[in-house]
Amino acid sequence: MTTSILICDDSRMARNQLARCLPADWDVEIHFAEDGRHCLEVVQEVSPELIFLDLNMPEMDGYETLEEFREQEIDCDVIVVSGDIQPDAQTRVIGLGAIDFIKKPISPEKMLETLDSHCIFTSHANETPPAKSNFTPADLDDYGTFIDACQEIANIAMGRAGDSLARFLDVFVELPVPKVNQIELNELIMALQFAENESTVSSVCQGFIGPGLSGEALLIFNDSSFKNIAKIMKYQGEINENVELELLMDIANILVGACLQGISDQLDVNLSQGHPVVLGQHIKIPDLIAKNKQWKKTLSIEITYSIENKGVNCDLLILLTEDCIDTLKQRISYII
Structure with missing residues (x-):
C-alpha cells in the first residue's frame, strides 16, 4: 500500500536530500511544499499520512504551521526536520503535536530508525540505501x-550557533531564514536588516581561511541591546565601553565560532580563525562599512539573531571572497 508523504522545506536542496534518505523498499508517493502556507494547501489536496516539516521558513514557519494543524484539526503524523537544534525548539514542536524531531542534515540510518521507532515503516531489506528517485x-x-x-548550509550552521548561544545564556534564540547574496560593497549596507532602525552599532570582525576558502565574519551588535544582554548575564555594575566590549567579544566568540564550525563540518574543510578585531563602537552602519573598503564583490551570508522577549538583536555576516565560489561549488557538489 502506497504511503502519501509531504516534505515541507523552503530549500530545494533540503527537500531532495530528505527524499533521498527515505528507505528504498518503502512504497511512497512524495509531495513537496516550499513553506508553511504552501504546506497547508498541499495537505488539503493530497491528505498525506506523514509530513516532514522544517522550522525556519518564509511566509509561515514550522511553529505557525503546527499551530494551524491543531487549529484546523488536521490528523497527520508530523516529524520536524530542522537545523534549529535548541532544546527549547525541540520541546516546543513536540508540545505543538509533532511526533519527533530530527536535526539536519538527516541520514538514511537516522530516517529508518525514526520511522521504525514510531511503527511507521520497518525495512525488510538487508541494507537501507537512499530511496531511488528521478531527481536530476x-x-x-x-x-x-x-x-x-x-x-541551506548557512541554515544548519546558524542553528548550531543559535543553540550554543541559547545554552550559554539559558534563553530561546529566534532564528530567521538566512539571507545569501553575491553583492557589491555599496550594497552591503542595504543588506543589513536593522541598519535603518538602529542609529549606532558596535562590531567585531574575525578573519578565517581554509583550503580554497577565505573571508571575514562580522558580528554587528545594536547598541540598545547592551543593557539587556548584561541583565541576562547577571552583570553587576556600571555598563561602560569596556564592559560593552567584553560582552560583544563573548557573544562574538560563541556565534562566530559555532557558525564557522558548522560550515566547516558540512563542507569537510578546516577553517582557521584569526584574532577578533574591533571595527568600531557606537558608530553608524555606513561608517562601519566605509572603514573596510577591502570588501568588494562578496558572497554574503546574513543571519539576524534575536533573543526572545529580551530586546537583544545582532547581525552575523559571513563574507566570503569572490574567488571562493568555485571551491564552494565543488564542496557542495559532494554533499548533493
Missing part, C-alpha cells in the same frame, strides 16, 4: 540553485 543532479552553475544550496 543540481546545476550549481545556475545562480538560484547555488544560492539555495549556500542558504
